[in-house]
Amino acid sequence: MSDAVVLGLDVGGSSVKYRLASATPSEGIPEALAQGTVSTPKHDPVAGLAAIARDVTALHRLVAVVVGIPGLVDEASGTVLRSANLPALDGLALGPALSAELEVPVGVINDGRAAAVAEARWGAGSRERDVFTLALGTGIAGSHIVDGRVVDGAHGIAGELGHVVVEPSGARCACGQRGCLETVIGAPALRRAWNRAGGHGSPKDLLSAYEAGDARAARIIERGAAALADAILTLLALVDPGVIVIGGGLASAPHRIVERAAALVAERATFHRVPAIVPAILGKWAGAVGAVSEARELAGCVVGASAG
Amino acid sequence: MSDAVVLGLDVGGSSVKYRLASATPSEGIPEALAQGTVSTPKHDPVAGLAAIARDVTALHRLVAVVVGIPGLVDEASGTVLRSANLPALDGLALGPALSAELEVPVGVINDGRAAAVAEARWGAGSRERDVFTLALGTGIAGSHIVDGRVVDGAHGIAGELGHVVVEPSGARCACGQRGCLETVIGAPALRRAWNRAGGHGSPKDLLSAYEAGDARAARIIERGAAALADAILTLLALVDPGVIVIGGGLASAPHRIVERAAALVAERATFHRVPAIVPAILGKWAGAVGAVSEARELAGCVVGASAG
Structure with a gap:
C-alpha cells in the first residue's frame, strides 16, 4: 500500500470535481496526486459519491474525505440542510452515510466556504x-x-x-x-x-x-x-x-x-x-483544494495520518 | 512572602482605580485582595503609578501589572499613542517605563477594551x-x-x-x-x-x-x-x-x-x-477587573505565576 491520501470533492449541479493529495500537511498548496471531473450522481448521491471515491483512490490508502456542497450545511453533523441544485441531498446526513460506505471519516462543508478557505490558505490571501x-x-x-x-x-x-x-x-x-x-x-x-x-x-x-x-x-x-x-x-x-x-x-x-x-x-x-x-x-479548483485542505485537518484530528 | 499577586490599574482623568488579585487563574471573577481609588498622578505619571503599585502591593509578591488607559494604545509595545484626558501620557512607552521601575512585566491596554474583556469573561457575557x-x-x-x-x-x-x-x-x-x-x-x-x-x-x-x-x-x-x-x-x-x-x-x-x-x-x-x-x-470596576484579568494572562505567559 502507498502512503495515506485524502480526497476533496467539490459537488456541483452537473459535475463533481475531485482532487486527491497526500494526507501529510505541506507548506504550500496540497499537490494533486490526481484531479479531474465526473458527472454528478443525481439519484443516489451516497452510492454515487462513494463509487467516485473508490475509483479515484483505488491505488491509495484513503484516510479522510471532505465534500463541498452548494447549499446550507451543518458541518458538525455532516448534514446537508438545503441544496437548491441537488434536491436529492436535502436533509441528508451525507457525512455519516458516506463514512459508513467508505469506512473513513467524511466531512461536509459549504462549497463557497471551501473555496474561501483555499484562497485564504493557499491563494490570493496566503x-x-x-x-x-x-x-x-x-x-x-x-x-x-x-x-x-x-x-x-x-x-x-x-x-x-x-x-x-x-x-x-x-x-x-x-x-x-x-x-x-x-x-x-x-x-x-x-x-x-x-x-x-x-x-x-x-x-x-x-x-x-x-x-x-x-x-x-x-x-x-x-x-x-x-x-x-x-x-x-x-x-x-x-x-x-x-x-x-x-x-x-x-x-x-x-x-x-x-x-x-x-x-x-x-x-x-x-x-x-x-x-x-x-x-x-485559484479559479475553478478552489473548492476542491479547500476540501482537500479540510480533509487533511480531519485526518490529522482523527486518524493520525502521519503514520501513513 | 505571601503568594504571587497581580495588579490591575484603571487610569481615569481624575482618579485611578486599583484591584489586586491572586496571580492564580480562577473559574469565577478574580477576587479582590484589595481594591480602591486614588488620585491620578498627572505630572510624572510613571513615578506616580509606580508609587501607587508599591503602596498597594507592599505586603505581597507582585508578578505582573496591567494598566488601562483612556486613549489609543499600542499593546504590543506598551506605548500610549494618544490620551485625550492625560496629555502627560501621550507618546509615552508606559509599559517598559513602569516595568523598569517595578521589575515585573507591565502591560498597557485601552480602558474600554479592559472593561469589555471583563464583561465578556466575568460579567453579562460570561x-x-x-x-x-x-x-x-x-x-x-x-x-x-x-x-x-x-x-x-x-x-x-x-x-x-x-x-x-x-x-x-x-x-x-x-x-x-x-x-x-x-x-x-x-x-x-x-x-x-x-x-x-x-x-x-x-x-x-x-x-x-x-x-x-x-x-x-x-x-x-x-x-x-x-x-x-x-x-x-x-x-x-x-x-x-x-x-x-x-x-x-x-x-x-x-x-x-x-x-x-x-x-x-x-x-x-x-x-x-x-x-x-x-x-x-460589572459597573465602574469593569476596567480594573479586566486589567487584573489581563495581568493574570501576562503573569502566566511570562513568569509562571503558579510557582507562587
Whole structure:
C-alpha cells in the first residue's frame, strides 16, 4: 500500500470535481496526486459519491474525505440542510452515510466556504493572517478567515456582506430586507438594471458595454461600485481584515465594479485601514483544494495520518 | 512572602482605580485582595503609578501589572499613542517605563477594551463564547470577544460600530465620515438634538423627559433607536455574535434607545440570528477587573505565576 491520501470533492449541479493529495500537511498548496471531473450522481448521491471515491483512490490508502456542497450545511453533523441544485441531498446526513460506505471519516462543508478557505490558505490571501473573501455571483458570499480558519460567528452566519443594507429604500431582497448589497450587485440585479436601461443580455454584456463607453452601463456600474464601497467601508469598521479577496463568476473578467469600488473606498476611508482588494487566483479548483485542505485537518484530528 | 499577586490599574482623568488579585487563574471573577481609588498622578505619571503599585502591593509578591488607559494604545509595545484626558501620557512607552521601575512585566491596554474583556469573561457575557460589547457614552466603543479574547482585526481597529454609517447624508462625524452611528446617538449628538428641540440639559434629561411622555424627546429616541437597530442588524450579518452587552455612561439608567432598538431588531431581522441584548453588570470596576484579568494572562505567559 502507498502512503495515506485524502480526497476533496467539490459537488456541483452537473459535475463533481475531485482532487486527491497526500494526507501529510505541506507548506504550500496540497499537490494533486490526481484531479479531474465526473458527472454528478443525481439519484443516489451516497452510492454515487462513494463509487467516485473508490475509483479515484483505488491505488491509495484513503484516510479522510471532505465534500463541498452548494447549499446550507451543518458541518458538525455532516448534514446537508438545503441544496437548491441537488434536491436529492436535502436533509441528508451525507457525512455519516458516506463514512459508513467508505469506512473513513467524511466531512461536509459549504462549497463557497471551501473555496474561501483555499484562497485564504493557499491563494490570493496566503500572505495575510486575516482574510475576507467575497464571491460575486448570483448571490454574494463572504467569509472571514483568520489563521486559515473560518470565523463564522455564534450561529455560523457571520460574513454576510451581501446582506448589509446599502439602499434602505431599495428593492426587496430574497432575505426579506430592503436594499441589501445583493439587490444592487447580485448578477440578477445587474441583469435587471441593464435590461431596464435598454441593454441586452447578461451582466457580462453590461461589463462589455461599459468597456465600449456605454453611458447607461456606466451609470449602473457607478451605482454598484458606490454600494459595494459602502459595504466594504462598513466591513473595515467592524471586521478590519488584512486583505479582501474577490472571486466568483462575475469576478473572473476584469470587474469594473470592484475596481471602481476599491477607488471609492480609498477616497472615502477616514479612520479605516484600507487593505489590498485583490482577485482570487485559484479559479475553478478552489473548492476542491479547500476540501482537500479540510480533509487533511480531519485526518490529522482523527486518524493520525502521519503514520501513513 | 505571601503568594504571587497581580495588579490591575484603571487610569481615569481624575482618579485611578486599583484591584489586586491572586496571580492564580480562577473559574469565577478574580477576587479582590484589595481594591480602591486614588488620585491620578498627572505630572510624572510613571513615578506616580509606580508609587501607587508599591503602596498597594507592599505586603505581597507582585508578578505582573496591567494598566488601562483612556486613549489609543499600542499593546504590543506598551506605548500610549494618544490620551485625550492625560496629555502627560501621550507618546509615552508606559509599559517598559513602569516595568523598569517595578521589575515585573507591565502591560498597557485601552480602558474600554479592559472593561469589555471583563464583561465578556466575568460579567453579562460570561455564558456565551462569542460576545460583542458596546459602550455608549461620548463615543461609542465596540469590542468583539471570542473565548475571552478580543478579535481586533488585522490592524487592531475592528468593532467600530460607532462608525458604521447609518444616515448617509447625516452630520459630519469627528472621524470625517457623514452619518456615523456616533453622530446620532453619541452623548453630544443627543444633547444637541435635545437642545435644538427646545429641551434643556443633558442626555439623561432627555431620557427623563421621554419617560414623562414628552413628544419631542420621543422623536429623538425613536430616531436614535432606528439608527442603532440598523447598525446592530449590520453587525449580526457580518459578525453574528452570541450576545450583545451594552454598557457605558448612558446605559447605567434604563436606556430606552437600547430597549426600543432591540425591539426594532427583533421586528426587522430576516435571516439574522438575533442574540440577547443585555446590560453590562460589572459597573465602574469593569476596567480594573479586566486589567487584573489581563495581568493574570501576562503573569502566566511570562513568569509562571503558579510557582507562587
